[in-house]
Amino acid sequence: MEKQPLLTIRGLRIEGRSGDAWHEIVKGVDLTLHKGEVLGLIGESGAGKSTIGLAAMGFARDGCRISGGSILFDGIDLRAVPEAERRALRGKRIAYVAQSAAASFNPAHKLIDQYCEGPVVHGVMPREKAEADAVELYRRMRLPNPEEIGFRYPHQVSGGQLQRAMTAMAMSCRPDLIIFDEPTTALDVTTQIEVLAAIRDIVRQFGTAAIYITHDLAVVAQMADRIKVLLRGDEVEEADTRSMLTAPREEYTRSLWAVRSFARAEQPPATGTPVVSVRGVTAGYGAVDVLKDVSFDIHARRTVAVVGESGSGKSTAARVITGLLVPRKGEVLFNGKALPPNFKARSRAELRQCQMIYQMADTALNPKLRLRELIGRPAEMYLGLKGKALESRIRDLLALIELEPDTYIDRLPGELSGGQKQRIGIARALAAEPQLIICDEVTSALDQIVQEGILKLLDRLQSELNLAYMFITHDLATVKAIADEVVVMQQGVVVERGPKTELFGRPHEAYTDLLLSSVPEMDPDWLNRLLASRGEHA
Amino acid sequence: MQILLAVIIGLALFFAIGLASRATLRGLAPAHLVPTFRDMPLTASFGLAVILIYVVVSVLAPVLAPFGESEVMGAQYLPWAAPYHLGTDKLGRDMLTRLIYGARNTVGIAFATTALAFVVGTVLGIWAALVGGWLDQTLSRIVDALMAIPALIFSLLLLTIFGTSVLSLILVIAAVDATRVYRLARSVAQGIVVMDYIEAARLRGEGMWRLIRREILPNAMAPLVAEFGLRFCFVFLAISALSFLGLGIKPPTADWGSMVRENATLITFGDVTPLLPAGAIALLTVAVNFVVDWQLHRASGLKE
Numbered sequence: 014m015e016k017q018p019l020l021t022i023r024g025l026r027i028e029g030r031s032g033d034a035w036h037e038i039v040k041g042v043d044l045t046l047h048k049g050e051v052l053g054l055i056g057e058s059g060a061g062k063s064t065i066g067l068a069a070m071g072f073a074r075d076g077c078r079i080s081g082g083s084i085l086f087d088g089i090d091l092r093a094v095p096e097a098e099r100r101a102l103r104g105k106r107i108a109y110v111a112q113s114a115a116a117s118f119n120p121a122h123k124l125i126d127q128y129c130e131g132p133v134v135h136g137v138m139p140r141e142k143a144e145a146d147a148v149e150l151y152r153r154m155r156l157p158n159p160e161e162i163g164f165r166y167p168h169q170v171s172g173g174q175l176q177r178a179m180t181a182m183a184m185s186c187r188p189d190l191i192i193f194d195e196p197t198t199a200l201d202v203t204t205q206i207e208v209l210a211a212i213r214d215i216v217r218q219f220g221t222a223a224i225y226i227t228h229d230l231a232v233v234a235q236m237a238d239r240i241k242v243l244l245r246g247d248e249v250e251e252a253d254t255r256s257m258l259t260a261p262r263e264e265y266t267r268s269l270w271a272v273r274s275f276a277r278a279e280q281p282p283a284t285g286t287p288v289v290s291v292r293g294v295t296a297g298y299g300a301v302d303v304l305k306d307v308s309f310d311i312h313a314r315r316t317v318a319v320v321g322e323s324g325s326g327k328s329t330a331a332r333v334i335t336g337l338l339v340p341r342k343g344e345v346l347f348n349g350k351a352l353p354p355n356f357k358a359r360s361r362a363e364l365r366q367c368q369m370i371y372q373m374a375d376t377a378l379n380p381k382l383r384l385r386e387l388i389g390r391p392a393e394m395y396l397g398l399k400g401k402a403l404e405s406r407i408r409d410l411l412a413l414i415e416l417e418p419d420t421y422i423d424r425l426p427g428e429l430s431g432g433q434k435q436r437i438g439i440a441r442a443l444a445a446e447p448q449l450i451i452c453d454e455v456t457s458a459l460d461q462i463v464q465e466g467i468l469k470l471l472d473r474l475q476s477e478l479n480l481a482y483m484f485i486t487h488d489l490a491t492v493k494a495i496a497d498e499v500v501v502m503q504q505g506v507v508v509e510r511g512p513k514t515e516l517f518g519r520p521h522e523a524y525t526d527l528l529l530s531s532v533p534e535m536d537p538d539w540l541n542r543l544l545a546s547r548g549e550h551a
Numbered sequence: 552m553q554i555l556l557a558v559i560i561g562l563a564l565f566f567a568i569g570l571a572s573r574a575t576l577r578g579l580a581p582a583h584l585v586p587t588f589r590d591m592p593l594t595a596s597f598g599l600a601v602i603l604i605y606v607v608v609s610v611l612a613p614v615l616a617p618f619g620e621s622e623v624m625g626a627q628y629l630p631w632a633a634p635y636h637l638g639t640d641k642l643g644r645d646m647l648t649r650l651i652y653g654a655r656n657t658v659g660i661a662f663a664t665t666a667l668a669f670v671v672g673t674v675l676g677i678w679a680a681l682v683g684g685w686l687d688q689t690l691s692r693i694v695d696a697l698m699a700i701p702a703l704i705f706s707l708l709l710l711t712i713f714g715t716s717v718l719s720l721i722l723v724i725a726a727v728d729a730t731r732v733y734r735l736a737r738s739v740a741q742g743i744v745v746m747d748y749i750e751a752a753r754l755r756g757e758g759m760w761r762l763i764r765r766e767i768l769p770n771a772m773a774p775l776v777a778e779f780g781l782r783f784c785f786v787f788l789a790i791s792a793l794s795f796l797g798l799g800i801k802p803p804t805a806d807w808g809s810m811v812r813e814n815a816t817l818i819t820f821g822d823v824t825p826l827l828p829a830g831a832i833a834l835l836t837v838a839v840n841f842v843v844d845w846q847l848h849r850a851s852g853l854k855e
Contacts, residue, residue: 335754356754364756377747381769391755441751 019087019189019222020046020069026081027064027073027246039064040246041082048189049220053237053254055227055269058431058460061246062226066192069224070107071099087189105135108183112195114175118167125163128182137186150181153218154211172323173204177211184215191216191223197232201322201487202531209235210544228460230269231533234258235540242266254537268462270535275465277472279514280497283312286349288448288481289334289367294343296333297505303329305505306343311449314475316482318496318513320489320528326505327485331451334483335367348448365395368442372454374434378426384411384437385422391444410440414470432463439470443478451483456491468495489532493517501525569593572600591845598841605835609655616648621803628817631824638824640814644803646824652805653828658835660721660800661786667725668786669779672732677763677771679733680740691737694730702727703792710798720799724789728782735778739771773847780843784836807832 027039039061046052054062064077071091073079084091086107091099103109111117119127129143138146144163151159154177167175176196183191196212197205213236216223225236233240233254240257242249242265250263261267287310297303304326311317319327332338334345336356345352347366353359368391371377378387389407392398398406408418414436426434435455442450452471456464472495474480486492492499492513499517500510501524509522516525530543573596608615617634618624622644629639637646679687697705706723713719743749744767752766791808793799800806807828814825 337750337754359756361756364754369751369754371747371751373747377751379748379752379766379770381772382765386765394755394757445755 017088018045019048019050020044021085022065022069022082023085024082025065025068025079025084027061027068028078028080029064030076030078035078035080037080038077038246039068042243042246042248044069044241046190046222046224048222050239051216051223051225051237053225053227053233053240054243055230055233055240056243056249057228057462059245060243062228062243063194065243066194066224066226067109069190069192070103070109072103101135104131104188105137105186106188107190107192108186108188110176110179110183110191110193110196112198114179114196115167115172117179118175120167123164123166124170124178124182128163128178128185131182131185135186143185146185147181150184150215151178153215154178154181155207156181171204173200173208176200176208180208180212180215184219184221187219187221189222191221193223193225193227195227198227198229202489202533203322203527205232205533206531206540206543209540212236213540229533230461231535231539234535234537235533242269258535258537275468275494277316277495277497280315282512283315283497285312287312287346288348289483290346290349291330291334292344292346294330294333294340294345296329296338296340296343298338302341303505304333304340307502307505307507308343309500309507309510311481311483313448313481314479315497316475316484316495317498317500318484318486318492319500319502320486320492321502322487322528324504325502327487327502328453329505330502331369331453331483331485334449334451335369361395365391365445366447367449367451368445368447369451369453370435370438370442370455373458374426374431374438377438378434378441380426383423383425387426387437388440388444391441395445406444410444413443413474414440430463432459432466435459435463435467436470439467439474443474446478447480449481449483451485453485454487455484457486457488464491471495489528501528565597566593568600569597572596572603594841595845598838598845601834601838602842605654605658605838608651609658612651612655616645616651618645618648620648620652620805622648628814637827640810641816646827649805649810650807650827650831653807653810654831656800656804657787657790657807657832660717660790661783664721664724664728664786664790665779665783667721668728668782669732669775671725672729673736673768673771673775674763675729676733676736677740677767678759680737680744681759681762681767687737690733694733697727697730698734702789706789706793707796707798710793715798715801717800720790720793724786724793727789728786732775732778732782735774736771739774740767743767743770776843776846780840783839787832787836 022042022044025039025042025044026037028035029038042061042065044052044065054065056062064074067074068079068084069086071084071086079092086102089098089102091102118124125144125147128147129140132138132143132146133140147163148159151162156162156174156177162170162174162178170178180191180196193212197208200208209232215221225233227233237254239251239253241251242263244265249265250257250261252262257266258270261270289311291307291309294304294307295302307326307330309317309319319330321327329338333340336352336354336359339354344354347363352363356364385407388410389403392406392410393403396406407422411418411421416433416436421429426437429437438455456467459467468491471482475482482495484492484495496513498511499513501508501516501522503524508524509516517529521529533539570593573591573593576591576596576599623642624635624639624645625643627639627641627643629635629643631638635645635647637650640646640649675690679690706727709723709726710719713723749762749766752762757766787808790799790806791811794806794809795812800809802809810828811825817825
């Protein structure tokens with residue numbers, strides 16, 4: 014049976030502009046999508062996934078242009094028809110769900126007003142009917158209080174709920190095709206499951222075709238019928254999900270599959286005075302206690318992972334250690350000596366010992382300073398290095414984080430990739446020659462191959478430089494890879510803590526269990542099994 | 552027909568000056584600045600060339616000017632003919648001479664004033680945003696109170712109190728203008744101080760001055776530079792207005808603002824001479840804004 018495909022892309026070429034020159038970012042990609050089918054697009058950042066996703070709507074981002082190939086949507090040539098006709102299709106027959114729902118909703122309008130805009134503008138249904146329809150779809154997306162949630166503003170709704178509201182909005186005109194651009198990347202694991210399940214159900218119920226863009230293989234395995242792997246704007250291979258997972262043909266695909274295999278050698282239990290010891294800390298903002306009687310130790314050459322959902326107080330614990338937040342009760346000991354609670358009261362030597370690496374390298378590096386100064390400044394300040402000595406120290410640090418000193422020393426952060434920026438963040442922390450480095454979600458903004466590189470680098474540096482790490486994350490795969498000890502936090506309380514092997518091995522607290530079981534696995538049946546088992550227990 | 556000719560000559564001059572200065576800059580620039588000048592638009596190179604000419608003229612005024620600044624040469628309102636190439640003014644002083652000296656006085660004072668206003672306003676504004684709390688409140692409310700008084704009346708008041716020397720003129724206009732700069736710098740800096748890199752710098756134990764100068768200022772440059780272009784032009788107007796009221800630059804010192812006023816009578820006779828100083832101000836304003844636009848484009852990272 015040879016059906017007419019819904020979307021046919023042939024030889025798609027897209028160029029991006031840098032300075033005055035145009036260079037190709039998508040190099041002749043073919044894509045066929047039938048009605049009701051879900052195609053997963055995966056690849057590292059810069060592979061052109063999102064660009065292809067947008068091109069499926071006949072759209073090219075600012076600074077990009079579609080330079081070749083054809084895009085046929087249900088017999089309409091999207092490149093040939095006038096812009097007005099393309100606009101009529103968008104939102105009505107082709108919808109788009111963006112990565113960050115929080116940034117994509119208009120903060121000034123209620124959710125339901127934004128929902129109704131599409132159907133009313135496209136003349137699909139009148140306003141009253143659209144409102145009733147919104148409630149129905151909110152219910153199907155399993156949003157709490159479907160009757161009234163639409164009357165809230167985006168900031169009054171959690172991230173996971175927003176992402177579902179946005180999917181409901183994309184469904185408002187019952188489109189033939191939805192493009193999901195990394196819809197769960199910014200969510201933590203427990204929320205991700207709910208969103209994934211809701212998206213999958215609604216796509217199946219309406220028989221909508223979808224392009225699902227992600228860099229997370231385990232996620233795409235749950236969602237897609239077929240998977241296409243991309244590398245630097247070129248197709249690597251395409252196959253249906255099961256055969257792709259069991260028998261990838263290409264070397265590159267296999268390397269993608271193997272990413273999660275990195276694991277740190279097991280360490281003997283730590284002894285002696287811990288580098289940092291958090292003792293019975295209660296702290297918070299205003300009247301609210303975000304941390305309640307939190308205690309844990311971090312030893313030299315050990316990595317302690319602090320795990321929990323967003324809002325569990327992980328980052329607040331880091332702020333107490335660095336002295337940005339003065340605790341109401343309790344204290345922080347450094348090598349057995351109490352630290353002044355406020356960082357302003359700490360001496361330079363004390364400040365030097367504890368460095369931080371931030372989640373968003375984009376905002377953590379001053380965009381107007383060159384790498385020379387970004388990395389050199391802590392060395393100059395704390396170690397009093399000048400002139401030649403400083404220069405050679407900067408070069409050593411760059412070499413340490415595996416960046417070629419001559420090429421990079423005079424660059425600005427804007428001229429680096431995401432992974433390279435994060436490496437600069439690490440180098441800046443190392444430049445102070447600290448004993449403790451706090452890593453606040455350092456890998457969550459990066460895709461998996463880059464993540465693995467950063468984790469390996471951190472691991473190597475730890476054994477070379479005797480560092481202690483406090484590793485804040487919500488990603489349990491990362492914890493399994495790098496941690497020696499794990500502290501599980503929920504709503505400001507330490508639920509459980511202990512060595513990694515012990516914690517993952519034995520039966521644990523219900524909350525730890527929930528976190529652990531929520532980490533997506535590469536098995537395409539994982540989500541079904543998980544939902545089934547949770548359904549039984551519930 | 553004449554207008555058309557003037558437009559053509561004007562455009563030709565614009566391209567000639569722009570292209571020539573761009574070529575010269577490329578030839579003379581040190582190696583690491585060559586890419587900067589290579590991408591420079593024609594407007595910016597024209598602007599730079601004009602500013603450069605003004606600077607040279609004001610520095611070399613005594614050499615270039617054919618006569619003394621306030622020397623009475625002959626009859627009043629003489630037509631354009633040698634040795635008075637641009638005629639004479641209402642007291643019989645040489646127009647060209649006074650135009651050249653005017654560049655020195657007007658441009659010098661305007662530049663000093665704007666620069667002072669920016670240094671004071673920017674540093675205080677960023678400082679307030681960085682420290683916050685009572686310091687921010689105190690400074691901001693003082694600035695609010697100062698801004699509530701109309702600028703001209705306030706400068707009149709201050710000038711009457713402190714007397715009308717060139718120095719007090721600079722200080723007074725700078726003080727009034729600094730309040731505007733403060734507001735801008737503070738609001739821009741407030742968006743920057745919440746960034747992680749500022750937190751990182753604070754945690755590193757950086758001092759206040761370093762935070763302002765190296766961490767915040769480079770990121771606040773784009774709007775400040777744009778504001779500089781605008782303020783610079785406003786200061787001209789303020790000086791002319793004050794001169795008109797007799798509290799600005801005192802006669803017989805040559806100043807473009809007062810030169811227009813003094814010779815305004817000639818306009819009624821269809822003579823363009825009194826408009827020459829006005830044209831000089833206009834040309835400089837345009838040139839400054841061309842350069843500012845270019846810097847803005849670069850600083851805002853549109854190029855990257």
